[in-house]
Amino acid sequence: MTATVLVVDDDPVQRRLLDAMLKRSGYGVVTAENGEAALALVGGTDSERIDAIVLDLNMPGLDGMGLLAALREREIATPVIVQTANGSIETVVSAMRAGAIDFVVKPVGAERLQVSLKNALKLGALEHELRHIKRRASNTLGFRDLATKSPDMARVVRLAERAAKSNIPILIEGESGVGKEVLARAIQGSSDRKGKPFVTVNCGAIPHNLVESILFGHEKGAFTGATERHLGKFVEANGGTLFLDEVGELPLDAQVKLLRAIQESEVDPVGGKKSVRVDIRIISATNKSLLDQVKRGDFREDLYYRLNVFPITLPPLRQRREDIPDLARRFLARFAAEEGKKLDGISADALRLIASYDWPGNVRQLENAMFRATVLADGPELGVAEFPQIAAQMEGYDVHIPPAPASAPRTEPHAEAPPRIIHMPVRDPNSLELVSGSDMRKLDELERDIITFALAHYRGHMSEVSRKLGIGRSTLYRKLKDYGLIESEGASEETDAA
Numbered sequence: 001m002t003a004t005v006l007v008v009d010d011d012p013v014q015r016r017l018l019d020a021m022l023k024r025s026g027y028g029v030v031t032a033e034n035g036e037a038a039l040a041l042v043g044g045t046d047s048e049r050i051d052a053i054v055l056d057l058n059m060p061g062l063d064g065m066g067l068l069a070a071l072r073e074r075e076i077a078t079p080v081i082v083q084t085a086n087g088s089i090e091t092v093v094s095a096m097r098a099g100a101i102d103f104v105v106k107p108v109g110a111e112r113l114q115v116s117l118k119n120a121l122k123l124g125a126l127e128h129e130l131r132h133i134k135r136r137a138s139n140t141l142g143f144r145d146l147a148t149k150s151p152d153m154a155r156v157v158r159l160a161e162r163a164a165k166s167n168i169p170i171l172i173e174g175e176s177g178v179g180k181e182v183l184a185r186a187i188q189g190s191s192d193r194k195g196k197p198f199v200t201v202n203c204g205a206i207p208h209n210l211v212e213s214i215l216f217g218h219e220k221g222a223f224t225g226a227t228e229r230h231l232g233k234f235v236e237a238n239g240g241t242l243f244l245d246e247v248g249e250l251p252l253d254a255q256v257k258l259l260r261a262i263q264e265s266e267v268d269p270v271g272g273k274k275s276v277r278v279d280i281r282i283i284s285a286t287n288k289s290l291l292d293q294v295k296r297g298d299f300r301e302d303l304y305y306r307l308n309v310f311p312i313t314l315p316p317l318r319q320r321r322e323d324i325p326d327l328a329r330r331f332l333a334r335f336a337a338e339e340g341k342k343l344d345g346i347s348a349d350a351l352r353l354i355a356s357y358d359w360p361g362n363v364r365q366l367e368n369a370m371f372r373a374t375v376l377a378d379g380p381e382l383g384v385a386e387f388p389q390i391a392a393q394m395e396g397y398d399v400h401i402p403p404a405p406a407s408a409p410r411t412e413p414h415a416e417a418p419p420r421i422i423h424m425p426v427r428d429p430n431s432l433e434l435v436s437g438s439d440m441r442k443l444d445e446l447e448r449d450i451i452t453f454a455l456a457h458y459r460g461h462m463s464e465v466s467r468k469l470g471i472g473r474s475t476l477y478r479k480l481k482d483y484g485l486i487e488s489e490g491a492s493e494e495t496d497a498a
Contacts, residue, residue: 068082217231243283327366451480
């Protein structure tokens with residue numbers, strides 16, 4: 001569920017060292033012994049998604065500089081950190097000019113590499129979002145922009161790649177917010193209609209009395225309010241792609257005219273005297289079962305078979321959780337830039353939280369949650385506290401909203417305190433985590449966990465807890481207060497007496 005790093009080094013000892021170092025830091029690791037093997041891993045269509053590369057410059061065959069050149073030639077924008085035993089200025093400058101984003105000297109320390117990778121992932125996510133926005137605006141979005149780690153989503157992409165090679169009508173099915181329009185844009189951007197118009201029609205948002213005018217256009221004076229000529233969506237999309245979103249929402253009378261326009265490749269503008277020929281590709285999308293609508297009589301059977309020539313079903317986000325961390329990093333990079341906030345990334349706890357959530361609103365809901373978290377963030381990275389609405393619905397997380405300060409007069413408004421989220425991991429109650437990340441946990445943290453467990457195990461009976469832990473009651477009360485487990489000793493004594 002975390003970022004995957006490709007380690008490229010001809011030295012097996014160095015590969016093993018970096019592999020162990022990166023895994024301790026929580027990264028997934030893939031290794032390659034030379035530039036040719038690395039290029040196959042990064043450039044292959046069926047390969048595992050690589051988020052960053054740690055590259056040795058001095059290798060036999062295709063060396064580091066050669067691999068950097070090959071990546072640039074193939075327009076592969078995976079961030080690269082180069083490492084070499086030679087740390088001369090000339091080498092650094094050459095590597096940076098070739099496309100590397102950072103440079104480390106062997107042997108690199110775990111902390112230095114961790115900082116470099118965090119910066120690389122942050123920069124890579126921002127560059128990905130900028131490319132996505134630019135290609136979307138120019139109608140050149142491709143399947144490489146939909147890079148995924150999910151096997152289910154990878155199968156969807158392979159299916160869409162085949163469909164893009166022809167002009168076959170496509171029906172994209174999937175829940176609301178899964179990214180049906182993004183997939184449709186990638187299909188156009190990978191076809192011979194790349195760069196041509198991509199016109200979106202939300203069929204559920206068109207007033208029934210204006211469907212014909214909006215789709216097929218009208219002449220000036222064709223009806224009351226038609227003060228000027230309107231081309232219509234079919235003519236606007238001429239030469240490109242017409243994307244009919246939520247096509248199942250079209251009224252039956254409009255479905256008849258849509259069927260004729262698709263069959264004859266021509267439209268009749270309202271009030272027009274002759275038909276207009278159009279050359280378009282039809283991609284439809286729905287979040288409902290069109291077949292069920294056909295059975296109920298809400299959708300024309302002949303139109304259904306005309307649209308459903310090449311069906312593609314997009315899986316919901318809960319079925320491709322592998323993509324959640326990467327999507328979250330990309331959204332964070334974009335929103336942090338838009339909001340002018342300096343955020344280094346997302347904490348491991350927050351990533352585990354959002355990767356465990358089911359996201360009924362799919363990618364759109366995740367995007368909105370990341371926007372809200374970015375606005376809420378005060379620290380250098382997003383933590384669990386920035387996702388209170390998500391944490392409140394998850395087992396193992398408890399949301400506490402502190403009450404208003406007692407000293408504040410009731411007549412005066414006070415600033416609302418932000419929600420405090422306590423992470424309570426669901427694990428074996430008899431186990432105790434000794435390691436956090438790559439470091440040993442501090443002694444006071446372990447002691448706090450032991451006391452917390454003893455309180456729960458002996459149901460808050462202080463005498464029993466102090467006896468079993470081998471400490472005095474006064475010492476126990478002091479530690480409880482120090483660790484913030486009680487407000488005062490008096491409160492604890494009342495609990496014990498009860």
